[in-house]
Amino acid sequence: MRAQRDERLRVTEWFVQRHRDEVEMSLPTTMNSDQFKQLQMYRQALRDVPEQKEFPTQIEWPAAPT
Template identity: 45%
Template sequence: MAYFYDIVHGGFYCDAVHGPRTVLVRDPDWTPSDGQTLADGPLIEQANPDCTLPPANDLVVLSEDAYRVLLDGQSHGKRIVVHDGAPTLADPPPPTAEQIAARLRAQRDTLLAPVTDALQRHVLQTTYAQPTTLTDAEASALATYAQALRDVPQQPDFPHTVVWPDAPAPTDTIPATPEA
C-alpha cells in the first residue's frame, strides 16, 4: 500500500483506496500455442482506468510512518504545509482579532441568553399579575448585568483585553462568568 500527499491541493491519498496507476492484465495480442490457454498468456502493465489519484507531479510518496505522523499532528491542531517539496507539520497561525472578537461575542451571548430569558419571564409575570420568580431588586440587578454584557464589545481594548462583568448573586437562571 502506498500513501501520498497532494502538495498542490492538500490531502492524503492511498492507492488501496484510489486505485494503483497501473494494473497487470493478460496481453491481448498474445496467441496461445499447443496446450496453452489465454490464462497462460504473459501479463503486461497498462494504465488503470479506475485510478482516481491526482497527477503524479502533484503527489509526494509517504511512508506509512510519515503518513501517520502527519495525520496525528493534524488531528492535534497542527497544519500541514509544504516545505522544500515535502509536507511537514506547522503550528496554526494565531487567531485574528476578528476571530477572537467573534469567539468572545459568542461567549457573551451564551452568558446573556439565560439572563434575557429570566428578565422576559419576569416582565411577563409582572405584566399579567402572576407570581414572580425574581424580586424587583433581582430583576434590576440582572438587567444591569445584561447591559454590562452587551457593552463588553465596546470596552477600549476589545478583543485583546476583556473585563467580564460580575454576575449578580447566583440564581438558577445564569451561568458563572468566565475568568478574564
C-alpha cells in the same frame, strides 16, 4: 468573544422573560424589583463589553448577579 457574550445574554433571557410574564399576568414575581434591576444591569454590561478599551484582546467580564 462576542459569541461568549451572546451566550451569556442568551442564558439570562429566560429569567427576563419569566419575570415579564409574571408581571403581565399579575402573578407574584420570582425576582424582586432589585434582583430584576441587577439582572438588567448585568445584561447591559454584557452588551457594553465590545466598548471596552482593550476589547477584544483583554476583556473584563461583568460579574453575574447572585
